[in-house]
Amino acid sequence: MTRHTAQANFVDDAERLIRLLQHYREQSVSRQRPVIQLPPLGELVERLQLNAPLRQGGLQGDALEAFLERYLDATTRLHHPGFLAHQTPPPHPSGALGSLVDGFTNNPMAIYEMGPPAAAIELFMVNWLLRQVGWTEQPLSPGAAAGEYAGGVLTHGGSLANLTALIAARSRIAPEVWRDGNPGDLGLLASPQNHYSVARAAGILGLGTRAIESLEVDALGRIRPDRLPVALDRLRDAGRRPMALVANACSTALGLYDPLEEIAAFCREEGIWLHVDGAHGASALLSPKLRPLLRGIEQADSLIWDAHKMLLTPPLCAAVLVRDHRWLDQAFEQEASYLFHDKQQPGVDLIQRTVECTKAALGLKLYLVVAALGETGLARYVEEQTALAQQAWRYFNEQGDFSCPAEPQSNILCFAYADWNEEHLALRDRLIEAGDFHLSTARINDRWHLRAVFMNPQTRMKDVENLAQAIRKAAAE
Numbered sequence: 325m326t327r328h329t330a331q332a333n334f335v336d337d338a339e340r341l342i343r344l345l346q347h348y349r350e351q352s353v354s355r356q357r358p359v360i361q362l363p364p365l366g367e368l369v370e371r372l373q374l375n376a377p378l379r380q381g382g383l384q385g386d387a388l389e390a391f392l393e394r395y396l397d398a399t400t401r402l403h404h405p406g407f408l409a410h411q412t413p414p415p416h417p418s419g420a421l422g423s424l425v426d427g428f429t430n431n432p433m434a435i436y437e438m439g440p441p442a443a444a445i446e447l448f449m450v451n452w453l454l455r456q457v458g459w460t461e462q463p464l465s466p467g468a469a470a471g472e473y474a475g476g477v478l479t480h481g482g483s484l485a486n487l488t489a490l491i492a493a494r495s496r497i498a499p500e501v502w503r504d505g506n507p508g509d510l511g512l513l514a515s516p517q518n519h520y521s522v523a524r525a526a527g528i529l530g531l532g533t534r535a536i537e538s539l540e541v542d543a544l545g546r547i548r549p550d551r552l553p554v555a556l557d558r559l560r561d562a563g564r565r566p567m568a569l570v571a572n573a574c575s576t577a578l579g580l581y582d583p584l585e586e587i588a589a590f591c592r593e594e595g596i597w598l599h600v601d602g603a604h605g606a607s608a609l610l611s612p613k614l615r616p617l618l619r620g621i622e623q624a625d626s627l628i629w630d631a632h633k634m635l636l637t638p639p640l641c642a643a644v645l646v647r648d649h650r651w652l653d654q655a656f657e658q659e660a661s662y663l664f665h666d667k668q669q670p671g672v673d674l675i676q677r678t679v680e681c682t683k684a685a686l687g688l689k690l691y692l693v694v695a696a697l698g699e700t701g702l703a704r705y706v707e708e709q710t711a712l713a714q715q716a717w718r719y720f721n722e723q724g725d726f727s728c729p730a731e732p733q734s735n736i737l738c739f740a741y742a743d744w745n746e747e748h749l750a751l752r753d754r755l756i757e758a759g760d761f762h763l764s765t766a767r768i769n770d771r772w773h774l775r776a777v778f779m780n781p782q783t784r785m786k787d788v789e790n791l792a793q794a795i796r797k798a799a800a801e
C-alpha cells in the first residue's frame with residue numbers, strides 16, 4: 325500500500341467511524357440496544373470475527389466498518405440511561421477527539437521536546453486543578469524552579485496517582501529511601517473504606533499491608549476524628565512511624581466524604597502527611613453548593629483527582645497534586661543518559677514526577693472537555709448527578725419495599741430490596757440478562773446492597789422508577 329492510499333483510507337475510515345459512533349450514541353440513548361451483554365468469551369471472539377484479517381491485513385473500508393459495527397454492538401453502553409454500574413461516565417465527545425489526536429500524533433510529552441503543546445497543556449491544566457483546591461499555582465516559566473508553590477502531574481488513572489502520592493509521602497519521611505530501601509518501621513493510617521489501590525500501593529511500596537493501621541469509622545464508614553489519636557497510638561505501639569493518613573473525598577462504595585477539616589487539624593498537630601483520595605469526589609470543588617463537603621482540603625499534603633470520572637474526560641486521566649511541588653520533584657531519582665541530562669530547557673520535563681516514561685497527552689483530553697463545557701457546565705453536571713442520586717434516595721425510601729443505608733452526598737446511592745442480602749447478587753445478574761439496567765453491588769456493614777452510580781446525564785427519575793419496577797419483577801421471578 326502506498327503512503328497516499330493509507331492517507332485516503334484514513335479519511336474515509338475516520339468519516340465512517342464518526343458516523344458509526346454517532347449512530348451508536350443515538351441507539352444507546354434511546355435504549356434500542358441492551359445496556360450490557362455478557363456472551364461467553366469464546367462465543368464473542370467468534371462473533372467479532374477476529375481471526376480472518378490477521379495474516380493478510382486489509383481491515384479497512386467496508387471490512388473495517390463491519391468490524392466496528394460488530395465491536396460497538398457488543399460493548400457495555402455507558403450512553404444508555406440504564407447504565408448505573410460504575411464510576412465511569414459517557415465521555416464528552418470533545419475529549420474523545422482529543423484521544424484521537426493523541427493517538428494519531430503520539431507525543432509522549434513526559435519530556436518537553438516530545439510534545440511541547442501537550443506538556444504545556446498538562447502544566448496549564450494541573451494549575452487549573454490546583455486553583456480549584458486553593459493551592460499556589462506552579463510558575464510556567466522554567467527558570468522559576470525554586471520556591472513554595474504547589475505542583476502536580478497527570479497519570480494514567482487514580483490507582484497510579486495514589487501510588488505516586490504515597491511515593492512522595494514516603495520520601496518526605498524517609499529521604500534516603502530511594503538508595504537504602506524502606507526503613508522497616510513505616511506505617512500507614514488508612515480508612516477501611518479506602519479504595520483498594522491504597523492497600524495495593526502499600527504492597528507495591530514494599531511496606532506490606534501489615535503496615536496499615538485501620539482507622540475507626542462511624543456506621544457509614546466515615547473516619548471518626550475523635551478516634552484518630554487511638555489509632556496513632558496503636559501504630560506507634562507496633563513500633564511504626566506514620567508515613568501518611570489516607571482519607572476519602574468521597575468513598576468508593578457509599579460515596580461519602582470524610583470530615584477533612586478535623587482530620588487535617590489532627591495531621592497538622594502530629595506532623596502526619598495527609599493524603600486525600602478525591603478520585604471520585606474532588607470534582608465537587610467546582611460547585612459552590614457542594615464545595616463545603618471538602619472543607620479543609622487545602623490543608624492536605626496531597627490529593628488525587630480523576631478527570632475520567634466526574635470531569636467527563638475519556639480514560640485515562642487522573643491528577644496527583646501536592647501542596648509543595650518539591651515533595652513530588654524529589655520523589656523519584658533516576659539516571660537515564662538518553663533522557664535526563666543538562667540541556668537547554670525552554671519547557672519542563674514532567675518525567676521527574678511520574679512512574680511512567682512514555683506518557684500520553686492526558687492534559688489535552690481534559691482541556692478539550694473543560695474548554696467545551698466550561699467550569700460552570702461541569703459544576704452543573706456534578707450538581708445535577710448528585711441531585712438525581714438524592715431524589716432517587718427519597719423515592720426508594722418512600723416505596724416501603726426498599727431501604728437505603730445512607731443519604732447520598734455524591735452521585736452514588738446504595739440501596740436494598742426488602743430484607744435481601746446475598747440475593748442482590750443474583751438480582752443484579754437477572755437485570756443484566758434483561759439488558760435494561762446495569763448496576764453494581766457493595767457490601768455495607770456486612771450486608772450486600774445494590775449500588776447505582778448516576779454518571780449519565782441522560783438518566784432521569786423515570787429511569788429510577790422503571791428500575792424499581794424491574795427489580796420487583798426480577799425478585800418475583
Ligand SMILES: Cc1ncc(COP(=O)(O)O)c(C=O)c1O
Nearest residue numbers: 411481482483519576601603604
Ligand atoms: C476513591 C477511589 N480512588 C481510586 C480509584 C481508582 O481509580 P482508577 O480506576 O482511575 O485507577 C477509584 C476508582 O473507582 C476510587 O473510587
